Amino acid sequence: MKNFKYLLTLLICLCTLNVAFAQEEEAEESPFTLSGSIDTYFRANLNSGNVPGDGSTLAPGTSFANLPGFSLGMVNLIGAYEKGKVGVVADLVLGPRGQEAVFGSITNSNIINQLYVYYNVSDKVTFTLGNFNTFLGYEVISPTGNFNYSTSYMFSYGPFSHTGLKIDYDLGGGFSLMTGLFNPTDATEFNPSGSYVGGFQLGYANEKSSIYLNSIVSDGFTQFDITAGTNATDAIYLGLNATTASDNFYGVAGYVHVATSDNLTLGVRGEYFNDEGVGVLTQDESVVDLTFSANYTVGNLTLIPEIRVDTLSYDGFATDGDRPGVLSSKSLSSFLLAAVFSF
Numbered sequence: 001m002k003n004f005k006y007l008l009t010l011l012i013c014l015c016t017l018n019v020a021f022a023q024e025e026e027a028e029e030s031p032f033t034l035s036g037s038i039d040t041y042f043r044a045n046l047n048s049g050n051v052p053g054d055g056s057t058l059a060p061g062t063s064f065a066n067l068p069g070f071s072l073g074m075v076n077l078i079g080a081y082e083k084g085k086v087g088v089v090a091d092l093v094l095g096p097r098g099q100e101a102v103f104g105s106i107t108n109s110n111i112i113n114q115l116y117v118y119y120n121v122s123d124k125v126t127f128t129l130g131n132f133n134t135f136l137g138y139e140v141i142s143p144t145g146n147f148n149y150s151t152s153y154m155f156s157y158g159p160f161s162h163t164g165l166k167i168d169y170d171l172g173g174g175f176s177l178m179t180g181l182f183n184p185t186d187a188t189e190f191n192p193s194g195s196y197v198g199g200f201q202l203g204y205a206n207e208k209s210s211i212y213l214n215s216i217v218s219d220g221f222t223q224f225d226i227t228a229g230t231n232a233t234d235a236i237y238l239g240l241n242a243t244t245a246s247d248n249f250y251g252v253a254g255y256v257h258v259a260t261s262d263n264l265t266l267g268v269r270g271e272y273f274n275d276e277g278v279g280v281l282t283q284d285e286s287v288v289d290l291t292f293s294a295n296y297t298v299g300n301l302t303l304i305p306e307i308r309v310d311t312l313s314y315d316g317f318a319t320d321g322d323r324p325g326v327l328s329s330k331s332l333s334s335f336l337l338a339a340v341f342s343f
Contacts, residue, residue: 031083039073039097039143041065041338046307048319048332058318058332060289060310061280064097064143065150065336073338074098076113076142085120093141101141101160104186112188113141114161124170131188132166134159135178135201136214136225138241138253147257147265148293149304149338153273154243154251157280158223159185159216166199176203185216195219222246235259248278253289265295286313304338 043065044050048058050068059066064073074095081088091114093101102110116130139146139155164182171177180199183191195218203212209230216223223245232238239255253271260266271289275281293306310317310332317332 032079032081034077034079035343036075036077037142037144037340037342038075039149039338039340040071041073041149041336042070043068043334043336046333046335048317048329052318059334060150060153060308060332061156062151062153062289063100063156065338067096072096073143073340074101076144078114086118088117090115097141097143102188104161104188107189109189124172126168128166128168129164131161131163133161134185135162135199135212136216136223137243138227138229138239138255143338143340144302144342147255147267147295148269148291149306149336149340150291150308152241152251152253152269152271153280153287153289154241154249154253154271157249157278158225158243158245161186161188162197162199163188163190164196164199174204174206176205177201178203182216184218220246221248223248229255245278247276249276249280250274263297266293267295268292281312281316282314285316287311300342302340302342304336304340306336306338307333308336309333 166180
């Protein structure tokens with residue numbers, strides 16, 4: 001309740017500031033912007049009950065879209081202010097999805113998804129200091145940035161956020177470089193251990209395609225990640241994500257989107273994920289996730305019906321006929337309908 005009051009108070013203040021800036025600079029574009037999203041969904045299993053007799057929730061071991069029945073996502077408010085070469089971003093979240101996203105926060109700042117300042121030293125170099133979402137992986141925390149509403153295993157068990165300093169370089173010709181130094185992954189408020197994580201990204205993008213090589217390195221741990229996407233035609237988009245995290249997991253996922261009209265796009269995600277110690281599956285076992293989604297847009301609203309099939313390499317799911325705690329199936333099929341409104 002306290003977090004809701006904080007968020008409501010901040011929203012009122014941000015809106016007031018936005019109006020004030022707009023009135024003060026009638027002839028100029030306001031340096032302050034407010035954007036965000038609200039999402040909610042319904043989810044049900046097709047070959048199993050939703051809540052086993054032991055009270056646990058039966059769902060894929062991935063983040064966010066895993067609650068039974070009619071469920072809530074999050075409220076996301078993003079306030080940004082830019083003047084000259086400097087700016088600040090405050091990205092706030094509230095709700096189950098937001099709570100999962102900022103699990104590394106331990107005080108009242110657990111409504112903060114991102115909070116950073118930046119300085120455009122030149123047209124080619126930008127310094128950013130604070131807390132920001134990860135640069136690894138194909139998917140993101142906000143549902144407005146993903147085609148599928150449910151998320152992949154690779155995204156769910158990779159980093160969500162980093163707190164530290166990063167430097168972005170525009171190398172020209174479509175090439176970019178980012179280097180950074182961060183607190184331990186998802187330690188959003190302060191450094192609890194005194195150790196640090198190095199970050200690196202080398203990218204190339206043009207009007208049709210992009211590819212990024214990403215990495216984080218710390219004492220005894222390294223994750224390498226590659227993301228790529230291309231508009232094969234005006235109607236067909238292809239995406240790729242592959243990653244390996246030392247002694248944790250490795251996997252690969254492909255994404256295909258086909259636009260059938262201005263309002264409707266159909267798509268599929270196919271993912272293979274192997275658990276080498278992260279603990280979502282039995283160690284050295286794997287899962288294949290096939291997710292079929294549609295995106296239907298009406299103004300600022302996107303409706304996302306989705307059918308997902310998770311197939312394990314061992315019996316790890318329950319079926320309707322199982323006793324509580326008994327796992328006798330390799331496969332779990334589920335249906336989801338999400339509504340995402342952005343502004």
